[in-house]
Amino acid sequence: MNEIRKFIDNISPMNDSDWEFFSLKLQKVELEKNTTILEIGKTENYLSFISKGIIRLYIPREESDLTFGFLFDNEFVTAYESFLTQSPSEYQIETLTETILWKISNKDLQEVYERTSNGNIIGRKMAENMFLIKSKRELSLLNKTAEERYLDLFSDRPKLLQQIPLKYIASYIGITPQALSRIRKRIN
Known part of the structure; x- marks a missing residue:
């Protein structure tokens, strides 16, 4: 859990009481290689921090899957559109290696935003970072x-x-x- 604290403190340091509140909402999950985290058509209910592992985001296809994202140690993973809208995901998420995640539910994250002094700042900066990653990938494909x-x-x-x-x-x-x-x- 130290790695998530360090990661968050690099974005916007949390005071000890806010960190304690946030960390109590986190759930540690250990997954084997090739474990499906989210299936297509299911609603994403968690934002997860990758403590260890490699994760793939993809659209399953009969001929061959369409992979559009990889996430690694010290990054967040979620089907973000599904997480935000609470609608079914249009893609799947799976582990490519043994993986350790720290998960927080959408409901708990909203509570962190409301009750901590800088939860909203951290959330906004993470959303901005996810946008930049997506934008960089799209521009790379085009240019x-x-x-x-x-x-x-x-x-x-x-x-x-x-x-x-x-x-x-x-x-x-x-x-x-x-x-x-x-x-x-x-x-x-």
Whole structure:
């Protein structure tokens, strides 16, 4: 739980009483590799902090899944649209490695926003950060080549990328596994 406190304090430090109130709302969950966290069509009720692990966001398809997000240690994960609107999710979330999460329910998070001095600031900054990540990905898909997207992903997370199956990486950067194989050959 120390890592979530450190992460939050880097955004906007919480005083000890606010932290105690917030931390009592957190629930620790340990998940095995390839565990579905949220199924398509289910409503997201939790915002989770990844203490350890790699998580994939994707749309299941018969021919091959469409992966559009990876999340790692010290990041938050949720089906944000579903979480905000309390409507069914249009995508799934699964673990790619053994994962430890600290979860807070939507109801409890709203209470943290109302009863702590800087809960709203932290929430706003996290929402802004999620928007920036999404915007960066969209612009990357529009402005960069597949090779540039791969190199960006590889330079951002070289060690962790080794744990993600290549078919998911290919899907994430918008190409086939065969095209990714050619890019990797060219780079090496």
